[in-house]
Amino acid sequence: MASNPFSNLFGQSPIRPIQEHMAKAHSCAEQLPLYIAAVLDNDWDKAKTIQKQISKLESDADKLKRGVRLNLPKSLFLPVPRTDLLDLVTMQDKIANGTKDIAGIMLGRKMSIPEKIAPLMIEYVEVSVATSAQALKAIQEMDELLATGFRGKEVTVVEDLIKELDRLESSNDKLQVKVRSQLFKLEKDLPPIDVMFLYKIIDWIGELADRAQKVGSRLQRLLAS
Numbered sequence: 001m002a003s004n005p006f007s008n009l010f011g012q013s014p015i016r017p018i019q020e021h022m023a024k025a026h027s028c029a030e031q032l033p034l035y036i037a038a039v040l041d042n043d044w045d046k047a048k049t050i051q052k053q054i055s056k057l058e059s060d061a062d063k064l065k066r067g068v069r070l071n072l073p074k075s076l077f078l079p080v081p082r083t084d085l086l087d088l089v090t091m092q093d094k095i096a097n098g099t100k101d102i103a104g105i106m107l108g109r110k111m112s113i114p115e116k117i118a119p120l121m122i123e124y125v126e127v128s129v130a131t132s133a134q135a136l137k138a139i140q141e142m143d144e145l146l147a148t149g150f151r152g153k154e155v156t157v158v159e160d161l162i163k164e165l166d167r168l169e170s171s172n173d174k175l176q177v178k179v180r181s182q183l184f185k186l187e188k189d190l191p192p193i194d195v196m197f198l199y200k201i202i203d204w205i206g207e208l209a210d211r212a213q214k215v216g217s218r219l220q221r222l223l224a225s
Helices: 005-012 016-030 032-040 044-071 082-109 115-139 142-147 153-189 192-224
Strands: none
Touching (some): 016 032, 016 082, 016 115, 016 192, 032 044, 032 115, 044 082, 082 115, 082 192, 115 153, 115 192, 142 153, 153 192
């Protein structure tokens, strides 16, 4: 009988597939700065290539998510509830989904970003992705948390990572206000439908950082369990 790769992973650690899922979700978000750069260059061939890569990574994340849900044992000798672990995976998955949605709608409409807001938009995207990267960094500590029974000095290490995650998400919120303000000043010179979709993309980039921050919140809940 062929071995089940997820069973093998859970045999080693019930946490590792969750970490692998977060790594895959973040790999989607990591493509976003390159994608936005292609959009700003009006290079739709490159944008399409990156969008396909994002879709592939999101699909891979979906498979990992399903594997976790199907194979995470119902009886785990863990100091944390199984339902909280599943909730954590759900939030991680929204990072991948959000990235796919951003790339898809921008490619489908061949959206342009006004030159005057481009520098701030680039910074905004980069901070959003940095927030996702910080969430991954925190999740990568879960093996150590498990080894210490979610107690001791490792808890302090993770709490510090989550504090930085919260700081990044707050910075992203402030950048969102600035980007929206700059776009507002340009509204009268742009087609209304384009403005509407630009605001939507700005919101979705902000949601990406928010979802990453919520991954930290779910992890913090595990620390308090």
